[in-house]
Every structure is written in structure tokens, then in C-alpha cells.
Amino acid sequence: MDAIIGAVDVGGNKIAVGLVTEKGELIDSVQWETDAELDAHAAIVPIADELKQLSRSHGVPLVGVGCAVTGPVDYHRGILGKNAFLPKWEGNVLLSTLIHQLRLPVFADNDAIASAMGEYTWGAGKGARSFIFICVSTGIGVSVIIDGQVYRGVDGAHPECGHHVIDINARGPACFCGAHGCWESLASGTAMELRWREEFPEEPLKAKEICNLAANGVAEAQTMVALEGRYLGVGIANLVTQFVPEVIALGGGVMGSYDMFLPYIEEQIAEQCRLVPQELVEIKPARFRDKAGLLGAAAVFPLYSYRLQGLNNTHDE
Ligand SMILES: [Zn+2]
Structure with a gap:
């Protein structure tokens, strides 16, 4: 079976969460409006819950999670920079909360870079x-x-x-x-x-x-x-x-x-x-239009390096 990546696309207006196969197919997704007033932890726990729910309802464990976030993101340290849309999300709260809730490897990058990664991995830039x-x-x-x-x-x-x-x-x-x-x-x-x-x-x-x-x-x-x-x-x-x-x-x-x-x-x-x-x-x-956000998010997760390192152990929850 294809490995399944959890994808999280956080924009100033909406948050989308989905499941993406290693071949770049979006299996399912849900989205809701971003509430910039919410305390970051309270806003992020529902993301983890939705990922668990999707994973459970499709009977597919996740190998990890990739996040595409508006604004500056330090990919190597997993830290969100200053962001006009999500002021309370600054720092490492997104990654630490998701890792704690899901017990999976989680990576994040800026959404524009993520879309490029999606096109490179599965779309117009493939190969x-x-x-x-x-x-x-x-x-x-x-x-x-x-x-x-x-x-x-x-x-x-x-x-x-x-x-x-x-x-x-x-x-x-x-x-x-x-x-x-x-x-x-x-x-x-x-x-x-x-x-x-x-x-x-x-x-x-x-x-x-x-x-x-x-x-x-x-x-x-x-x-x-x-x-x-x-x-x-x-x-x-x-x-x-x-x-x-x-x-x-x-x-x-x-x-x-x-x-x-x-x-x-x-x-x-x-x-x-x-x-x-x-x-x-x-x-x-570009190949992806409305799916660009979630496919880009999934592409942020370095699936292949994990596979090569034998770290793709799956997890039920
Ligand atoms: Zn300029």
C-alpha cells in the first residue's frame, strides 16, 4: 500500500487538512476558516484531531505530516516567523503541538515554497x-x-x-x-x-x-x-x-x-x-490549481529520505 502523508495547509483565511498518497493523490480533505483570535494551541489541536479522524475513517495510518504555512517559516528548525495573519502562531507551537498530539514526524515550510515542492514532486516539474x-x-x-x-x-x-x-x-x-x-x-x-x-x-x-x-x-x-x-x-x-x-x-x-x-x-x-x-x-x-495547497504541504514531508533511512514506521493514531 502507498504510504499516506498528512497534509496541513494554513492560510490567512482558511485551514485545510488532507491525506495525500506518496503518488500525489489527494484522498480526502476538510477545511475551515482560520480564526486568528484563537490561542495557537487551541487552533492547532483541531488540526491534529481532523488528521486522526481522516486517518481512522479511511483506515490508513500516516507516515508523517507536512505543513504549508503562510509567511516566513524556518524549515530546518520548524519555527514560524512573524506573520501578519497569524500573530499568535509565531515560534514552534505548530510543530510541537502536532508532534505531541500525533506522535509523528512533522515538517513545515512556507506555502509558496510548498506549492513549488508539490509541482516538483508530482506536477509540472517532475523529473x-x-x-x-x-x-x-x-x-x-x-x-x-x-x-x-x-x-x-x-x-x-x-x-x-x-x-x-x-x-x-x-x-x-x-x-x-x-x-x-x-x-x-x-x-x-x-x-x-x-x-x-x-x-x-x-x-x-x-x-x-x-x-x-x-x-x-x-x-x-x-x-x-x-x-x-x-x-x-x-x-x-x-x-x-x-x-x-x-x-x-x-x-x-x-x-x-x-x-x-x-x-x-x-x-x-x-x-x-x-x-x-x-x-x-x-x-x-502549473499542474495543480485548487489542490496546490494540500499537495504542496504533503511534499514538504521528506517521504523519500525517510524511506531511505528506514524510518517510515507507520503509526495508528
Ligand atoms: Zn518589490
Whole structure:
């Protein structure tokens, strides 16, 4: 039988808990709204209870638990950093409570890194030696995976490739990262929405709505999509030049319209990346959409290393 991993996806709005097989199949899941007011211990015990309940009702023991959490997470020490959404969860309370309640190995990582791990383990990046996952939604998150390992900087820091500056005159929008004209400030879904609002202040639209209008042939929306596509393309081309990865996968809400943006992205890569074998870099849409959170969480659990070490002893509760 496949080993089953407990998956926990903790976001600012909802907590989802599920069972995932080692082949990346989501067997079952439950979710509820995050209550940021709750004492962390009280909020986390129900996560353990739901995992026990799911494990029991499907008659499958768990080998361990992977958690994907919004905000900074120290993967090696299992410590959550300062988090605007879950202020009471800071520290090691998530891991210590789950380990105590479940008596299983538990690992946690940031949710953006976890989604990249999910795509690498079972999705668009499967089998790639070098893989970059880009999530384009309200912001732009980027994770780089090399030889199965997430690239981490000094003291485990996560590089913020979504905030590299693409406006050489630095006259672009001011970003909370400190830069003017960084990639996120010009190419995120929010950036596209702000550009639209500037032009049509009476008719503010969400990124998805602008894409839908463009798909229906509305010229103004198509112009917006073309500009967004070029901004996205410039940043992706920079990543191609710097990393030349085997695969780049694009996920996040804005990439629901992946096909519409792809020609602009390819154009930028073809133009800018002439020193590297750009034709070998595969650009793909992310595979997982609504399941990305839980599959990413499960991928945080280092199943294969545990198996290799013979530590995959199962546990009933
Ligand atoms: Zn920035």
C-alpha cells in the first residue's frame, strides 16, 4: 500500500487538512476558516484531531505530516516567523503541538515554497534537475529547486526573485520591498489591476475580469494583457538567463489565462536570452490549481529520505 502523508495547509483565511498518497493523490480533505483570535494551541489541536479522524475513517495510518504555512517559516528548525495573519502562531507551537498530539514526524515550510515542492514532486516539474516555480497572483512568488532541493540563502533565507528590479530608471511603482519598479510591482495581478484603474477609474476590475474581457475581444483589455505579458516576459527571461532551468512552471490566479500570456513571454525570452540554450527551457502551466495547497504541504514531508533511512514506521493514531 502507498504510504499516506498528512497534509496541513494554513492560510490567512482558511485551514485545510488532507491525506495525500506518496503518488500525489489527494484522498480526502476538510477545511475551515482560520480564526486568528484563537490561542495557537487551541487552533492547532483541531488540526491534529481532523488528521486522526481522516486517518481512522479511511483506515490508513500516516507516515508523517507536512505543513504549508503562510509567511516566513524556518524549515530546518520548524519555527514560524512573524506573520501578519497569524500573530499568535509565531515560534514552534505548530510543530510541537502536532508532534505531541500525533506522535509523528512533522515538517513545515512556507506555502509558496510548498506549492513549488508539490509541482516538483508530482506536477509540472517532475523529473527536472533544475526547476523554477513562479506564482503570479496578487504578488509574484518564485522558488528555485535544484537537484530536488529548494535553493536557500544564508541562514535558510528565501531569495525574493519576484522583487528583482526590471525598470532600469527606477521610476516604477514604489514597492514594500524597498525598490521602485521591481518585477512584482509591474507584473503581478495587482499591478495589472492598478494600470486598468488608472485608465478606467470608473470601472475597476480584477485581473481575472480583465483577462476575460480580453478573451472576448475587448481591445482595451487586450492591450492591458499584452503589456502585462511583456512585463511578465521580461522577468521570466531574466530568470532564464540567470538559471537556464530545465523547466519553468507558471501558477497562481493570473495564470488561469496562461495561454493568453504565453506568446508575449516567449517573445521576450526569444529576444533577450541569446547567450543561453533558451530553446531547451520548457515553459509550462502549473499542474495543480485548487489542490496546490494540500499537495504542496504533503511534499514538504521528506517521504523519500525517510524511506531511505528506514524510518517510515507507520503509526495508528
Ligand atoms: Zn518589490
